[in-house]
Amino acid sequence: MRVDKIMVKKKIGEGEKKLKMGWFSFSCCEDSTIVFTELLNDHFEEWNRIFEFQHVRILRSKNKLEGLDVAFVEGAIASKADEKKLLEIRKNCKKLVAIGSCAVTGGPAAQRNDFSKELQKEIEPLIKKFRMHKKVYRLDELVRVDYKVPGCPMSEEKFFEVIEKLKEDFGVG
Numbered sequence: 166m167r168v169d170k171i172m173v174k175k176k177i178g179e180g181e182k183k184l185k186m187g188w189f190s191f192s193c194c195e196d197s198t199i200v201f202t203e204l205l206n207d208h209f210e211e212w213n214r215i216f217e218f219q220h221v222r223i224l225r226s227k228n229k230l231e232g233l234d235v236a237f238v239e240g241a242i243a244s245k246a247d248e249k250k251l252l253e254i255r256k257n258c259k260k261l262v263a264i265g266s267c268a269v270t271g272g273p274a275a276q277r278n279d280f281s282k283e284l285q286k287e288i289e290p291l292i293k294k295f296r297m298h299k300k301v302y303r304l305d306e307l308v309r310v311d312y313k314v315p316g317c318p319m320s321e322e323k324f325f326e327v328i329e330k331l332k333e334d335f336g337v338g
């Protein structure tokens with residue numbers, strides 16, 4: 166077993182077998198959140214044994230960012246404010262998983278990156294007004310990403326695979 170896996174295991178501790186998880190959405194249509202919500206219909210009991218849903222706005226009104234084990238992050242980063250939030254999430258989690266094509270590749274949320282020069286000029290006032298970044302970023306351009314779940318919306322199969330990897334990494338389940 167790799168040393169970093171052993172260290173993560175030790176941090177979680179013997180009596181504390183659940184992964185503190187967070188689910189976050191940035192610029193996107195949030196369809197992967199809908200997929201996740203639908204999956205909860207069938208997997209809630211099983212996942213409730215391995216996850217503590219610490220920061221999941223679709224499930225709770227009070228959420229805590231500090232001390233997450235894993236953060237699932239959907240969407241691309243289009244503004245300085247969102248970049249700041251993403252950096253904050255990265256600082257507060259041990260593993261970060263990019264969820265869906267927008268988070269993994271930037272697109273389709275990043276389609277303005279490919280606008281013609283004329284169109285870029287046309288949207289410039291909006292970019293300034295809403296303090297957007299000049300380009301839209303995929304997550305791994307700004308922070309370290311540990312796992313990726315591609316697909317638009319996310320691939321359920323890949324999501325299950327990543328959950329198995331996380332269970333192994335943290336020694337839970």
Ligand code: SF4
Nearest residue numbers: 193196265266267317
């Ligand atoms: S990857 Fe697809 S489904 Fe997910 S947020 Fe982007 S556009 Fe929506």
